[in-house]
């Protein structure tokens with residue numbers, strides 16, 4: 001894997017894996033495995049780089065909480081000046097708890113409930129991106145009841161061609177469930193302009209995730225630009241254009257980190273022409289390379305001519321390989337000369353429980369610590385307790401210091417919500 005400055009935080013030193021300046025083995029011994037470890041310096045570095053790339057136009061970065069909603073990461077990003085993008089009442093709760101002010105928060109999502117919309121309106125957040133006329137009408141009613149005017153952006157499906165590694169992470173092409181179909185947008189916005197309790201403030205798109213070409217941004221922005229002129233002609237005062245997330249990250253199988261200069265050139269001039277504040281919602285870009293998953297090798301076994309490395313982490317901790325066929329670079333924490341082609345699998349009772357298939361890698365033996373790279377985004381947040389496996393610990397590292405920031409779940413946590421003596425028997 002390329003030793004870019006961004007992966008340097010988890011590079012080996014003299015053949016031994018480190019998390020910033022702390023040996024990975026030391027963290028694993030203190031926190032146990034499986035554990036996610038996040039690097040504060042990677043997040044700081046990436047925030048600085050992205051802010052730099054957006055110079056030249058008024059903008060605000062709204063970190064997309066869904067990628068990793070760990071409190072320590074939220075605290076760090078808040079201190080750096082980030083806002084947040086939330087997609088549920090639960091994320092809104094986490095954002096407020098982490099100290100984000102109402103005006104630091106924008107709210108998106110295709111299926112917001114009345115309760116969630118009410119919470120957002122009551123909190124007085126910066127922008128609610130609505131995705132249908134029905135949602136708009138509901139929001140207007142709720143804002144009326146609350147006695148407020150809801151700040152509205154319209155998530156438009158710009159219906160552009162989007163190439164992503166996996167179809168599940170493309171969102172902005174014709175027929176996707178997200179956003180208002182492009183041709184319907186003027187009518188929906190015209191309706192909004194007649195409603196009393198909504199203010200039309202922005203246009204929004206999110207065309208996909210892990211976008212390794214920037215054409216979808218360019219094509220999408222062109223379309224939002226055309227729409228902006230039409231909407232302004234109808235009398236709307238647009239303040240924001242939100243281009244969503246989607247910046248790609250190098251996972252080590254040939255992807256490159258994005259050329260932020262080229263991205264700037266696609267985004268900034270056209271947003272400048274629109275004369276609005278640019279909002280961006282990156283998730284993966286900040287979180288993915290900031291994190292690794294540490295797992296212990298439990299067993300090695302040969303079956304049907306295949307070599308299996310059985311680890312104490314699998315699809316319950318990191319669903320991406322199994323759900324998206326995603327590649328995560330894996331290496332033992334202590335370098336080995338021998339190489340082997342193996343399936344790295346977890347303990348879950350599913351054949352789909354794997355971290356890597358037919359992977360040619362440094363051989364790993366029982367007792368070895370494995371470092372599973374680029375696991376900071378869509379890792380812990382997508383984890384489950386299937387097979388009654390308590391959730392992993394989360395650790396934050398900053399230079400020579402580290403701390404467990406989310407404790408490993410205990411067995412008691414698995415049953416915490418079960419009622420002692422519920423009265424359900426028909427007798």
Ligand code: LLP
Pocket residue numbers: 064067085108109169206208209210244245246247281282283284285320324377378
């Ligand atoms: N804004 C909206 C409206 C989104 O739907 C998303 C991601 C983002 C921002 C942040 O996108 P990012 O910058 O992270 O690409 N679980 C999948 C990724 C799903 C992305 C969902 N939406 C994965 O592990 O690859």
